[in-house]
Amino acid sequence: MAAVPERIRQAVAVLDVHPTDRLLEIGCGGGVAVQLVCPLLETGTITAVDRSATAVERAVRRNAGPVREGRATIAQASFTAPELAAAGLSDRRFDKIFAINVNLFWTGPARAELALAASLLAPGGALYAFYEPPGQRLDEVATKVTAAFEAAGFTAEVSYAAPVVGIVGGLLI
Template sequence: MPAVPRRLSWAVDTLDVAPGDRLLEIGCGPGVAVSLVCDRLTTGTITAVDRSATAVARARARNAAHVASGRATVVQASLEEIRFDGERFDKVFAVNVNLFWTRDPAAELALIAGLLAPGGTLWLFYEPPGADRAAVLAGDLTRVLSSHGFAPTAMRGGGTLVCVRASIG
């Protein structure tokens, strides 16, 4: 199996997944983070969403045992299309998902705010191409999240890794 990209191992370490956490990953790609998260869960679950049929097929194959155990669910849909039927999440996260800074994410952030359990947090992780860009991105994300009712905190993971953690303000 190929090496886990540093941004994904750092993201999952930073999330500090508790055994009973309920997580939602937006833009799961081939499911590498899903696998890393599931290794830390006992009673918790992760729901992973991606728009790409190819990515979802790869994520389901990579995590077949976790899906079979009920610990992981992988759904092909855009975030705004999926119906959660009242489900709430302790942690919602995304890695290198651009919608949060390339346009106004008002609709998505309102949806996420409604999906967070009391005390839940949103985690946005990025690995931009340079340290200068990382600093700008952290500032941009902090402003966007603040303007939509979140209380964000930016952190760096060395090199160009950026995380903005936010709770409902």
């Protein structure tokens, strides 16, 4: 197995994947997190989306076994309701939704995307955002993501494990 970036190892550790979890990864890139998650699943599944066809091809190649076995689904789609519907993913519910180094949640309010995440979470589910920002931007990213989560009706718990910051959000009910 090729070297796994520390931010991905840390993210998967924080996810605390259970054998029956249903996970969704936003922006899966080449599928490294999928590769780490699949051995932790028994009856659970991981669905991963990326808007890049090249990234999806790499992710499918890297995870051919789990895809064939039905433990992993990898699709080309942006994280929008129409694209997830077109990919046949809009009717699924997930225990954990996560993104690693996806700018979406800290570069703007991400209202539509956070509402979409809320609609896709199973009761008791959580949204996870992990970042390894350049320079000394951990606090800035954590503050912006926390504000976006809270404005969208999520709780926000921040954890630091240099060089990564993680924000975990649960829905306020």
